Amino acid sequence: MSSKDKIITAAIEVFSEHGYHRASMDEIALRACVAKGTLYYNFPNKAQLFKTLVKQGLQEIMDTTCQALDMPLTLEESIQRVIRLNLDMFLESTNFAHIIFNELSNGIEQEVLLEIKELRREYLHFLADILEESKCGGYVRDVNCMIAATSIVGMLQSSCNYYLNNKNEMSREDLEYFLFTLITKGLFTTHA
DSSP, X not given: OOXXXXXXXXXXXXXXHHHHHHOOHHHHHHHHTOOHHHHHHHOSSHHHHHHHHHHHHHHHHHHHHXXXXXXXXXXXXXXXXXXXXXXHHHHXXXXXXXXXXXXXXXXXOHHXXXXXXXHHHXXXXXXXXXXXXXXXXXXXXXXXXXXXXXXXXXXXXHHHHHHHHOGGGSOHHHHHHHHHHHHHHHHBOTTO
């Protein structure tokens, strides 16, 4: 593993445990088993490191979703894959999920937030385009597809956050089925 990857892995742990403001570059360097000089060579400050790890994680979700949907699929299969991939990312990478759910609204520098929002907007447009295409084909109700995409992502993130804090209430499979049913019953026309 490269020094940069070690730093990012350690930073995800430290930001998740302590929050953005209480996380220290010293602890990140210590956990990554790299010299402070190596840390600062790769990331000049905490804001840059935070931005990099969040953008990298969100980009991974986008890339994985784009690849998984880059084949002929029914609308149901596409929705199911979007749900499954988001659940995989957030439920299997709990430290990253904690950062996304709890740290993006905790006084992060405006420049960092703007870049993260832009990446999120790209992902929402990607999902909205899928819904728009399905709407034109008569499979999705006549809705604002950007709002629908935003609602889907928000519901997935909120549901993952709830699930991580209440794992005893339902299985992961039940959560996936619940979300699929909720999304498809709300969006699909009767002949989808």
